[in-house]
Amino acid sequence: MSGQGMNLTLRVWRQAGSEDKGEFRFYQLNNVSEHMSFLEMLDVLNERLIKLGEEPVAFDHDCREGICGMCSLMINGQAHGPDNETTTCQLHMRRFRDGDTITIEPWRAKAFPIIRDLVVDRTSFDRVISAGGYVSVNAGNAPDANCLPVPKQDQEKAMDAAACIGCGACVAACKNASAMLFTSAKVSQMAVLPQGKPERARRVLNMVAQMDEEGFGSCTNTSECEAACPAGISVDNIARLNREYLKAVVFSDEGV
Numbered sequence: 001m002s003g004q005g006m007n008l009t010l011r012v013w014r015q016a017g018s019e020d021k022g023e024f025r026f027y028q029l030n031n032v033s034e035h036m037s038f039l040e041m042l043d044v045l046n047e048r049l050i051k052l053g054e055e056p057v058a059f060d061h062d063c064r065e066g067i068c069g070m071c072s073l074m075i076n077g078q079a080h081g082p083d084n085e086t087t088t089c090q091l092h093m094r095r096f097r098d099g100d101t102i103t104i105e106p107w108r109a110k111a112f113p114i115i116r117d118l119v120v121d122r123t124s125f126d127r128v129i130s131a132g133g134y135v136s137v138n139a140g141n142a143p144d145a146n147c148l149p150v151p152k153q154d155q156e157k158a159m160d161a162a163a164c165i166g167c168g169a170c171v172a173a174c175k176n177a178s179a180m181l182f183t184s185a186k187v188s189q190m191a192v193l194p195q196g197k198p199e200r201a202r203r204v205l206n207m208v209a210q211m212d213e214e215g216f217g218s219c220t221n222t223s224e225c226e227a228a229c230p231a232g233i234s235v236d237n238i239a240r241l242n243r244e245y246l247k248a249v250v251f252s253d254e255g256v
Contacts, residue, residue, distance in 0.1 A: 069167030079169035131210035132203035173228035176217030184241035
């Protein structure tokens with residue numbers, strides 16, 4: 001639209017705290033510009049709620065440039081909204097129409113408990129990374145580019161996996177709330193590079209064990225995680241994780 005803005009009905013999940021019962025509440029928002037980002041639209045809603053003496057809607061955000069992965073929202077049942085490989089902060093209101101009702105929810109997963117409204121606790125991801133997402137090699141100063149040759153295809157696989165921003169959309173989109181895409185990306189980004197070899201077996205065993213301990217579900221290969229991922233992480237990484245895990249169980253003392 002141009003000129004006059006859109007009139008929208010927002011169906012927003014409100015929950016005062018993790019132990020409180022939540023519910024959907026409806027808000028009417030008029031004259032919304034098509035040029036606003038989705039988060040800017042929520043800012044406008046909150047400004048109006050504050051003026052009315054009501055509690056603003058709590059939602060996560062940080063960089064607003066599609067980098068940090070904080071803007072974790074289910075929008076009309078889709079993680080980050082209707083656009084492919086796009087975070088919520090990169091979604092613009094031109095994707096909606098005048099008179100639309102937009103349902104806005106937090107991630108729904110046992111391992112992502114709701115803190116308040118649309119904000120969830122995703123520190124389970126941090127614990128999965130801490131369980132094995134590191135290398136013990138003392139890198140020191142940056143080495144000469146030719147000191148450690150790495151095949152181009154391996155570099156690209158590692159970089160593609162490292163593009164994961166840890167937003168949790170894969171978990172939210174999965175019917176089982178599986179974290180296999182996230183965990184496999186963190187395993188893959190180091191498993192294919194020589195620097196990650198010393199911890200290769202221990203890494204995958206520990207990260208998978210931590211993922212299970214956090215309460216994430218199992219993978220049933222529907223690939224909804226890949227479809228929802230704003231970074232376009234491929235489910236090929238899940239296949240690599242399964243291979244790495246099987247080899248670790250068979251050949252590692254820690255897997256016996």
